[in-house]
Amino acid sequence: MTILTLNAGSATLKFAAYFDDGERPLLHGQIEHLGPSTSDPPPRFYACRADGQHLLETVLPQRDPETALHHLAAWLETEVSSVTAVSHRIVHGGPRYSRPTLLDDEAFDYLEGLVPLAPLHQPHGLAGARILQQQLPQARHLACFDTAFHRTQSELQQRYALPEELFRLGIRRYGFHGLSYQYVAEQLPQVLGERIGRGRVIIVHLGNGASACAVVNGRSIASSMGFTALEGLMMGSRCGRIDPGVLLYLQDSLDFSSADIADLLYRRSGLLGVSGISHDMRQLQASAHPAARRAVELFCLMAAREIASLVVSSGGIDALVFTAGIGEHSALVRAGIVERLEWLGFRLDPEANHQTIATTSCISDPGSQPSLWVIPTNEEAMLARQAARWLEEHQSA
Ligand SMILES: Nc1ncnc2c1ncn2[C@@H]1O[C@H](COP(=O)(O)OP(=O)(O)O)[C@@H](O)[C@H]1O
Ligand SMILES: CC(=O)OP(=O)(O)O
Numbered sequence: 301m302t303i304l305t306l307n308a309g310s311a312t313l314k315f316a317a318y319f320d321d322g323e324r325p326l327l328h329g330q331i332e333h334l335g336p337s338t339s340d341p342p343p344r345f346y347a348c349r350a351d352g353q354h355l356l357e358t359v360l361p362q363r364d365p366e367t368a369l370h371h372l373a374a375w376l377e378t379e380v381s382s383v384t385a386v387s388h389r390i391v392h393g394g395p396r397y398s399r400p401t402l403l404d405d406e407a408f409d410y411l412e413g414l415v416p417l418a419p420l421h422q423p424h425g426l427a428g429a430r431i432l433q434q435q436l437p438q439a440r441h442l443a444c445f446d447t448a449f450h451r452t453q454s455e456l457q458q459r460y461a462l463p464e465e466l467f468r469l470g471i472r473r474y475g476f477h478g479l480s481y482q483y484v485a486e487q488l489p490q491v492l493g494e495r496i497g498r499g500r501v502i503i504v505h506l507g508n509g510a511s512a513c514a515v516v517n518g519r520s521i522a523s524s525m526g527f528t529a530l531e532g533l534m535m536g537s538r539c540g541r542i543d544p545g546v547l548l549y550l551q552d553s554l555d556f557s558s559a560d561i562a563d564l565l566y567r568r569s570g571l572l573g574v575s576g577i578s579h580d581m582r583q584l585q586a587s588a589h590p591a592a593r594r595a596v597e598l599f600c601l602m603a604a605r606e607i608a609s610l611v612v613s614s615g616g617i618d619a620l621v622f623t624a625g626i627g628e629h630s631a632l633v634r635a636g637i638v639e640r641l642e643w644l645g646f647r648l649d650p651e652a653n654h655q656t657i658a659t660t661s662c663i664s665d666p667g668s669q670p671s672l673w674v675i676p677t678n679e680e681a682m683l684a685r686q687a688a689r690w691l692e693e694h695q696s697a
């Protein structure tokens with residue numbers, strides 16, 4: 301009996317299979333370089349077993365995510381048998397969902413309505429769910445949400461300073477990357493020790509999308525992302541925090557349409573926009589171009605600013621944890637962020653920072669108060685675990 305997980309992003313499609321306890325992985329893989337960017341290499345589809353043995357490596361002829369999903373579904377059908385549940389990462393669950401839910405017609409309708417709130421993610425997540433539902437009709441298809449982990453935040457934390465009726469219409473701060481935060485948060489007491497692990501911890505997820513979350517006693521109390529996955533930190537191609545007056549000016553004085561503005565904020569800004577070179581941190585770090593350095597510096601400054609702002613919500617900080625692609629691999633970025641937060645008491649151990657690549661590790665001096673950590677995330681593992689928990693709760697159904 302198997303649980304499949306599907307994490308359909310804007311440019312990557314990640315998948316995995318687990319035994320139905322949701323803890324023991326069987327295989328994983330991804331299709332990368334999807335989407336509109338023709339400057340990227342052609343889409344690559346690879347998969348390997350949990351023990352690292354290669355199962356497949358091939359190049360796909362087309363870039364569009366729907367075709368990639370069909371390829372994946374056909375391949376999975378030959379590789380994975382007895383699928384009990386498919387756990388789909390759906391980034392936006394709106395105010396309604398604070399837990400995983402079965403994807404029936406009504407849930408699909410509601411979640412389709414949230415597409416404008418997550419245009420880079422929601423359409424792919426839902427398209428993946430529909431395609432796999434056709435391919436595997438006997439399995440339970442569950443939606444697991446990025447926003448769900450943040451539903452513990454107080455009403456005050458969820459508010460914008462807008463009229464009350466807009467809050468009631470759902471214009472509020474939701475927060476994202478919740479599967480990643482939950483995965484890391486569940487490890488905090490074990491890794492950081494009971495006292496600090498249950499204390500005031502800020503987790504920074506630095507991937508293509510980037511955000512930070514204040515976690516107290518394992519629960520989200522505030523996050524840098526809000527109504528959409530645009531707010532907060534600078535990202536690969538998204539702008540992060542911006543004066544809304546800029547948008548009015550673009551529209552009224554520079555004749556940008558709303559589609560132009562969406563394209564600018566989601567696809568042409570962030571590391572890509574500032575550097576003019578790439579959305580990819582690896583490429584920017586490898587470049588000697590001043591524009592690449594400027595983009596990395598702004599990335600660090602904006603991340604540090606958001607972290608400092610979250611400390612207000614958590615009422616102090618006992619530990620800062622880095623995770624996701626950049627957070628796990630880039631000693632340069634971690635150092636650039638911590639340098640701007642030394643006034644909070646952080647003391648980086650440069651050697652430990654340099655040596656830590658995608659492993660759980662403390663990267664601060666023994667005397668550093670608060671402490672600094674790297675904890676690798678695993679959204680696939682959290683998708684599988686949530687599905688296993690759901691199956692256990694709904695055994696008789
Ligand atoms: N060794 C590395 N050094 C610097 N950045 C890295 C390294 N490895 C991966 N990254 C960066 O991590 C980011 C992707 O992170 P990831 O968590 O995989 O993103 P996502 O899941 O959102 O696609 C990219 O900017 C990539 O360049
Ligand atoms: C919500 C979000 O930004 O996700 P990702 O980092 O996968 O793009």
Ligand SMILES: [Mg+2]
Nearest residue numbers: 309507508509
């Ligand atoms: Mg990601």
